[in-house]
Amino acid sequence: MKYKTLKGLQDILPPDILIWQHIETISRDIFKIYGYQEIRLPILESTDIFIRSIGETSDIVEKEMYTFQDKGGRSITLRPEGTASFVRAYVEHHLYNNAVPQKYYYMGPMFRYERPQAYRYRQFYQIGAEAMGIEDPKLDAELISMLARILNGAGLENLNFEITSIGCKHCRPAYKNALKNFLQSKLNGFCGDCQRRFEINPLRILDCKVPDCIASRHGSPPVIDYLCEECKGHFDGLKHYLKMLRVPHTINPNLVRGLDYYTKTAFEVTSESLGSQKAVAAGGRYDGLVNEFGGPPAPGIGFAIGMERIVPLIKDSLKKSEYPDLFICPIGPEESEEALILAEQLRENGLWIEINYDKSSLKSQMRKAGRLGARNVIVLGEDELKKREVVVKDMMSGTEVKTSIDIQELIKAIKA
RNA sequence: GUGAGUGUAGCUCAGCCGGUUAGAGCAUCUGACUGUGGCUCAGAGGGUCGGGGGUUCGAAUCCCCUCACUCACCCCA
Numbered sequence: 216m217k218y219k220t221l222k223g224l225q226d227i228l229p230p231d232i233l234i235w236q237h238i239e240t241i242s243r244d245i246f247k248i249y250g251y252q253e254i255r256l257p258i259l260e261s262t263d264i265f266i267r268s269i270g271e272t273s274d275i276v277e278k279e280m281y282t283f284q285d286k287g288g289r290s291i292t293l294r295p296e297g298t299a300s301f302v303r304a305y306v307e308h309h310l311y312n313n314a315v316p317q318k319y320y321y322m323g324p325m326f327r328y329e330r331p332q333a334y335r336y337r338q339f340y341q342i343g344a345e346a347m348g349i350e351d352p353k354l355d356a357e358l359i360s361m362l363a364r365i366l367n368g369a370g371l372e373n374l375n376f377e378i379t380s381i382g383c384k385h386c387r388p389a390y391k392n393a394l395k396n397f398l399q400s401k402l403n404g405f406c407g408d409c410q411r412r413f414e415i416n417p418l419r420i421l422d423c424k425v426p427d428c429i430a431s432r433h434g435s436p437p438v439i440d441y442l443c444e445e446c447k448g449h450f451d452g453l454k455h456y457l458k459m460l461r462v463p464h465t466i467n468p469n470l471v472r473g474l475d476y477y478t479k480t481a482f483e484v485t486s487e488s489l490g491s492q493k494a495v496a497a498g499g500r501y502d503g504l505v506n507e508f509g510g511p512p513a514p515g516i517g518f519a520i521g522m523e524r525i526v527p528l529i530k531d532s533l534k535k536s537e538y539p540d541l542f543i544c545p546i547g548p549e550e551s552e553e554a555l556i557l558a559e560q561l562r563e564n565g566l567w568i569e570i571n572y573d574k575s576s577l578k579s580q581m582r583k584a585g586r587l588g589a590r591n592v593i594v595l596g597e598d599e600l601k602k603r604e605v606v607v608k609d610m611m612s613g614t615e616v617k618t619s620i621d622i623q624e625l626i627k628a629i630k631a
Numbered sequence: 632g633u634g635a636g637u638g639u640a641g642c643u644c645a646g647c648c649g650g651u652u653a654g655a656g657c658a659u660c661u662g663a664c665u666g667u668g669g670c671u672c673a674g675a676g677g678g679u680c681g682g683g684g685g686u687u688c689g690a691a692u693c694c695c696c697u698c699a700c701u702c703a704c705c706c707c708a
Contacts, residue, residue, distance in 0.1 A: 222699085274706050278632080296708085325708080330632080333702065341708060408705070419706095473707060483708095494708060521708025546666070577666050585668035586659095594666065610668070 223329070223337030230536055234529050235522065239322060241368045242342050242520075249361045251318040251344055256300045258324065262290040268299040268504060270475025272415055279327040293326035296474070297343040298501065298517055305347060306510035315348030334492040340522035347505070347515045352449050355480045355500065355516055356456030362496060362518050363462050366484065370529045374495065376464035378457070378482040380450035381418075381472065382442050384503065390441035391417060397435050404431035421469040437468040449479050476501045480516060488528055495528070496520040540566040541607075541629050542589035544580040546596040554595050560622050566629065585610065591629050 220226060227235060246253075262282050269275050281293040294300050301319065304310070310317050322342045331337060342365075346358055359376065366374060382390060395417050402410060405420065405428050412419045420432060442450060457464055464482075472481050481499035489495070498518025505513040543558060545551040551574070558568040569587055571580045577594065584592045593605040603620045607628040618628040 219699090279706080327707080329706070330704095331701090332704095335707075339708065343708095424704095491703065492707070497708065519708055524708060544667080576661095576664095578664070578668080579661080581666095581668040582660095583668085589668095592667075596666065598666090606667095608667075613668095615667095 221337070223331035225336060225338075231526070233536070234526050234533055237533050238369045238522065238525060238529070239342070242320070242322070242365050245361060245365050245368060246320045246344065249318065249357070251320045251346075251361075254301070254304065254319045254321050255323070256294075256297070256304055256321060258294055258326075259291050260294055260300050260303065262292040264299050264303050265292055265295060267507065268302065268474075268476050269296070273473055273475060275327060275473065279329055281326045281328055295327045296325055297321055297323075297341055297519060298345065298474075298476070298504070301343070301345050301517070302501075302504050302508050302510075302515070305345075305513075305515075306505060306508045311348065311505065311511055311513045316354060317347040318344070319347075320344045332492060333490040334521075334524045334527070336523055341519040342522065343517060343519040345515060345517035348513050350449075350502070350514045352452035352480070353456055355449075355453045356460055356462070358498075358516055358518065359457065359464075359482060360460045360462050362484065362498075362520070365520070366496065366525065369525060370533070371486065371495070371525060373487065375485045375487075376462065376482065377467040377470055377485065378453065378464050378480065379438065379466060379468050379470040380442055380446055380453075380479050381438060381470075381477060381481050381499075382446050383478045386441055386443035386446055390436070390438055393436050393441060394418070394420075398432065401431050404428075418471050422471040439466075439468050446479055453480055472497075472499055476504045476507075478502045482518070486524075486528055489524060492524065494521070495524045536588070537567070538588035538590055539569045540589075541568050541591045541593065542580075542584035542587060543568065543570040544577055544584065544592060544594045545571060546577065546594065548574070550595040550597070550600060553600060557595075557620070561625065561629075564622065564626055566626065593625075 243253075262280070265280060266276050271277075275295050280295055283291055285291050301321070305317070320343060322340065324338050324340050326338050328337060329335060344358065344361070346354055359378070363374075363376065381387065395413070398405075398413060398417065398420065402413060405413070406423065406425045409420045409423050409425070409428050412423075418438075420428065421435065423429070423432075439447075439450070454466070467483075470481055470483055477499040479500045479502065482497065483494050484496040485493045486495050487493065496518055498516070500514065500516040502514040503512075505511065505515060541561065543554040545554040551570075551572075554570045558570050561568045569584075569589060571583065575583075581592065589610055592608045592610060593599075595605065599605045599620070604617060605620055605625075606615045606617050607625070608615045616628050616631070618624050
């Protein structure tokens with residue numbers, strides 16, 4: 216085969232697309248009742264937008280971005296995530312001047328140059344939400360509740376909601392130091408990756424799955440003990456409100472985010488039904504990012520759902536296609552033209568009509584109608600045109616009803 | 632970037648201790664039934680056996696290289 220999709224990219228075809236549409240519809244419905252409005256952002260951005268927000272030493276920036284030069288010599292990057300572009304737009308259009316909270320959602324493709332794997336693609340789709348301008352943890356709780364509502368509404372079950380607080384620019388450095396002090400002496404007991412992490416991002420050691428590392432880090436100081444007054448209060452508030460709203464969740468102090476801009480609240484939703492890439496959605500608060508982009512010190516919080524990771528968790532029963540209301544079998548060339556006209560007239564009334572285009576035996580036309588799953592069939596022959604009468608055959612029951620060739624009469628017979 | 636596994640028809644796969652023209656099921660198309668589908672039966676189309684090289688009288692089968700896909704590490708939605 217000569218041409219195929221690039222590595223890590225995929226075509227999404229029927230009937231799978233029906234599940235995608237289902238998820239999108241549910242999401243839009245729920246965003247609406249929470250007051251989130253859609254925004255559409257460019258897929259390309261200036262490279263420094265991502266470096267600035269995601270962090271220079273993050274894996275995404277270091278080795279996963281699709282970056283190239285445009286014809287003007289500018290460095291351009293296909294967005295690896297949505298929040299950076301969103302914040303750029305938020306500042307660029309002064310959206311912070313709108314009444315708070317400002318709430319937006321988006322759906323679209325993201326790109327990361329990674330080795331493809333189950334549920335991990337180089338072009339992948341996210342549904343994201345961002346809520347701006349409110350610091351109160353009630354908003355955090357509400358956002359997480361909305362996320363739960365979307366995922367449950369889409370038909371997902373057995374999800375784990377994990378939350379934590381990773382502190383802010385005031386308390387995180389102290390924690391990082393405490394953690395490094397604790398790990399320093401035991402460094403030899405850790406895997407090579409963790410030894411590297413010790414320098415780059417020691418928090419990530421908490422997330423390592425190597426048994427020796429889990430043992431070696433046992434007894435390490437939890438982030439939560441190092442939160443400053445403000446962060447602690449915020450986290451306590453979040454826990455309280457989540458409980459109040461009955462959003463099932465667990466506290467996971469080892470939860471680590473790969474992006475630099477997160478502050479305070481961080482959360483992740485996982486499913487045990489997936490492979491090793493089991494995070495179906497994740498998000499957190501980013502109170503410093505807008506300011507970083509040249510806007511006012513506006514707080515923000517958001518999440519992103521990974522489409523490819525929730526699609527396989529949704530029942531195949533939703534893949535049931537719809538079927539044509541009527542298939543028209545013309546017998547000769549004259550009838551064939553008549554069928555073309557009749558089909559258009561019926562479509563005016565919102566019916567899905569299929570006709571047979573080439574000349575083939577009635578047998579073969581019927582077979583085609585059956586294969587398409589057409590609800591009804593009519594045969595157009597010399598007799599029918601002469602008498603202006605057709606027989607509408609119900610393909611499920613096999614029953615036949617004689618009807619005059621009149622649009623309203625036909626519709627009545629088809630819908631019966 | 633690292634490791635392992637898999638590449639034969641549109642799909643799922645058999646064939647792989649080398650041996651004529653490479654098979655099955657499903658799917659597609661046609662006919663039996665000149666104007667009525669599904670069931671049944673008969674038939675047809677569809678293959679560079681991932682690609683290249685080597686061993687051999689002879690390679691889908693054995694060896695080497697390569698490419699692609701898959702899963703896992705890493706990382707993350």
